[in-house]
Amino acid sequence: SAVISQKPSRDICQRGTSLTIQCQVDSQVTMMFWYRQQPGQSLTLIATANQGSEATYESGFVIDKFPISRPNLTFSTLTVSNMSPEDSSIYLCSALSGYSNQPQHFGDGTRLSIL
Amino acid sequence: AQTVTQSQPEMSVQEAETVTLSCTYDTSESDYYLFWYKQPPSRQMILVIRQEAYKQQNATENRFSVNFQKAAKSFSLKISDSQLGDAAMYFCAQGAQKLVFGQGTRLTINP
Numbered sequence: 001s002a003v004i005s006q007k008p009s010r011d012i013c014q015r016g017t018s019l020t021i022q023c024q025v026d027s028q029v030t031m032m033f034w035y036r037q038q039p040g041q042s043l044t045l046i047a048t049a050n051q052g053s054e055a056t057y058e059s060g061f062v063i064d065k066f067p068i069s070r071p072n073l074t075f076s077t078l079t080v081s082n083m084s085p086e087d088s089s090i091y092l093c094s095a096l097s098g099y100s101n102q103p104q105h106f107g108d109g110t111r112l113s114i115l
Numbered sequence: 116a117q118t119v120t121q122s123q124p125e126m127s128v129q130e131a132e133t134v135t136l137s138c139t140y141d142t143s144e145s146d147y148y149l150f151w152y153k154q155p156p157s158r159q160m161i162l163v164i165r166q167e168a169y170k171q172q173n174a175t176e177n178r179f180s181v182n183f184q185k186a187a188k189s190f191s192l193k194i195s196d197s198q199l200g201d202a203a204m205y206f207c208a209q210g211a212q213k214l215v216f217g218q219g220t221r222l223t224i225n226p
Contacts, residue, residue: 108158
């Protein structure tokens with residue numbers, strides 16, 4: 001199974017700033033996803049990171065707030081822009097090797113706190 | 116719309132005993148997968164078990180097994196011989212590629 005590394009593992013940021021989270025997979029994967037887990041809540045899909053094209057966002061999430069890049073088959077970034085305390089969450093990257101017959105694996109997550 | 120419901124916010128079990136976590140779901144897809152993930156305090160999402168919806172046989176992984184009732188859209192997780200290391204949040208999820216997660220069940224193991 002793919003090994004997924006996320007950086008940073010945690011950060012504390014000031015209101016109004018932006019932070020970019022990196023996700024690196026140790027093998028080529030077909031699909032990469034970004035999820036948000038608000039405190040005490042479940043995971044919610046932010047977007048599907050598409051290689052070489054714009055990400056596909058879920059309802060309630062927009063590109064201006066959460067720009068995503070995926071320059072190749074093993075790497076993606078999520079930027080949380082103009083942060084507010086409501087953005088304090090765990091952000092998780094996941095990857096799917098092959099197609100839907102393979103299980104989806106997750107990175108260790110980035111715990112983000114906004115002051 | 117896809118939904119996943121875990122009706123038990125918290126469960127507890129004595130060490131070495133058996134516990135069952137409940138999950139129901141709704142989907143219009145014909146080809147999908149069901150998952151149980153474990154999230155310890157370290158926040159890593161660890162895949163516990165996976166079930167292909169087209170398979171009638173229930174999946175098993177060592178001490179973990181599922182009871183998959185497709186018509187009822189039910190997917191429960193049974194943990195046998197519970198161990199202290201099983202303590203975590205357990206999330207049920209459904210999907211083929213994009214996953215929809217339930218609200219989670221916090222499992223406590225009593226020594």
